[in-house]
Amino acid sequence: MADLTMWLEATAAVAGAGGLGYAKYRAPRVYWSLVGLPATWGRFTFSYRSTMDVCGLTVQPSGLRAFMARNVARREVQPVAPKIRRVRGTSTGLRVTLRLPAGLEPADVIASTERLRHAWGVHAIRVVVTKPGFVELRMTGYDVLRRVRMPRKAQPHGMAVPVALRDDGTAFERDYLKAPMGLTLGANSSGKSMYQRNLIKGLAQLPVALVGMDCKRGVEQSAFAPRLSALATTPDDAASLADVLVTEMEDRFDLLHLYGASDIWELPEDLRPAPVVVLVDEIAELFLISRKEDEERRTRIVTALIRLAQMARAVGIYLEICGQRFGSDLGKGATMLRAQLTGRVVHRVNDKETAEMGLKDVAPTAVPAACVIPANRPGTAVATDAGGGWCRIRTPQVSREEVAEVCRDFEHLVPDLPFLAPFRPRVSASPAAAPSLVK
Numbered sequence: 001m002a003d004l005t006m007w008l009e010a011t012a013a014v015a016g017a018g019g020l021g022y023a024k025y026r027a028p029r030v031y032w033s034l035v036g037l038p039a040t041w042g043r044f045t046f047s048y049r050s051t052m053d054v055c056g057l058t059v060q061p062s063g064l065r066a067f068m069a070r071n072v073a074r075r076e077v078q079p080v081a082p083k084i085r086r087v088r089g090t091s092t093g094l095r096v097t098l099r100l101p102a103g104l105e106p107a108d109v110i111a112s113t114e115r116l117r118h119a120w121g122v123h124a125i126r127v128v129v130t131k132p133g134f135v136e137l138r139m140t141g142y143d144v145l146r147r148v149r150m151p152r153k154a155q156p157h158g159m160a161v162p163v164a165l166r167d168d169g170t171a172f173e174r175d176y177l178k179a180p181m182g183l184t185l186g187a188n189s190s191g192k193s194m195y196q197r198n199l200i201k202g203l204a205q206l207p208v209a210l211v212g213m214d215c216k217r218g219v220e221q222s223a224f225a226p227r228l229s230a231l232a233t234t235p236d237d238a239a240s241l242a243d244v245l246v247t248e249m250e251d252r253f254d255l256l257h258l259y260g261a262s263d264i265w266e267l268p269e270d271l272r273p274a275p276v277v278v279l280v281d282e283i284a285e286l287f288l289i290s291r292k293e294d295e296e297r298r299t300r301i302v303t304a305l306i307r308l309a310q311m312a313r314a315v316g317i318y319l320e321i322c323g324q325r326f327g328s329d330l331g332k333g334a335t336m337l338r339a340q341l342t343g344r345v346v347h348r349v350n351d352k353e354t355a356e357m358g359l360k361d362v363a364p365t366a367v368p369a370a371c372v373i374p375a376n377r378p379g380t381a382v383a384t385d386a387g388g389g390w391c392r393i394r395t396p397q398v399s400r401e402e403v404a405e406v407c408r409d410f411e412h413l414v415p416d417l418p419f420l421a422p423f424r425p426r427v428s429a430s431p432a433a434a435p436s437l438v439k
């Protein structure tokens, strides 16, 4: 009888452990909420003081405080750790708000994130400055980028589109008001098109004009024709389109001048021209030339893009450029244009040099992280935040057909912009069919 009881207990334990192991792998969110979160919360609570001490995140108390401790409270003078202001569990991790004592700065906490991560046994910790004197430790309990599930409340709004998941479980937004010009780099099959698809899916739902430049004969962007205000599928069309955008930029500056506004968002809504997002699928196609005669066209395109990148933010024209590499090897003007594109996303790269092209000037500490993105994780990238920060992100998988359907559903949002009318792609009955330009 005793043997049978022991066997049943052992079987239940093995089944339980197997079930937990299965849940940990197949349903990490559920596992985290039921097991990981309580365990981490407990570990954090019980080891907080000693962890802060050994990580060097304590300071000596002020003279008055030391005096009070010695003479009034009659206890030993202890170093002061950041005060815990709030602890909150989420479906992917744990968030802790800390008030920093005088003598500690956010950079000290950032420098200790690896040590804190190991001490509390979490997958990642990101330190965010919430207001002067306060930081939030965003702990992620498990590898949320293994299977991307966007937070339900992440929806396009204003000029911001949630395009990917950060490794702390929050949505990464491409916000054109914070970083008006963007650059996405990455090797072959690293996930650049998937990133653009997610972007188009979100932008299609906003009242903006979408302009495509896809000189690979429109193979990627033509499926989104119903929602595009313009599409250029050859370098010649791209040159004409870039010229038209520059003329429109100048007209919009005249309008701003007339109303004494510094950007279109200061204009009354009924006078405000529709924002335009220009999506360039492969920048090298616009730079490279095969014949001497093409040189003039390249100079035209590059000059127009540089002018737009330098000035068009105020008039609501934004660039979103994509490419495998973007260095001086592309030709004259490449590095000048790149410097203006401050919203950077770098996917897996084949060499350190490409990662440096994308990140060195805006977030140099992100370069090593971009160099170690594994090939079996397409869609993973390093993205810069406003203010020199960066994070790891991964896009959700979305099919071209799904995005094409969203584009059809939101066709009514295509703004009426006469200057783009000659470039409006013809929408064919079959969504997969390539459009041709109406001239």
Ligand SMILES: Nc1ncnc2c1ncn2[C@@H]1O[C@H](COP(=O)(O)OP(=O)(O)OP(=O)(O)O)[C@@H](O)[C@H]1O
Pocket: 186, 187, 188, 189, 190, 191, 192, 193, 194, 195, 378, 379, 380, 394, 395, 396, 397
């Ligand atoms: N976030 C993701 N999750 C899962 N699979 C992805 C993700 N992103 C991309 N992939 C897959 O990786 C492959 C390459 O993706 P994609 O076409 O976006 O890469 P790319 O960088 O645009 O490549 P290329 O430069 O050759 O056009 C595709 O099969 C795609 O389905």
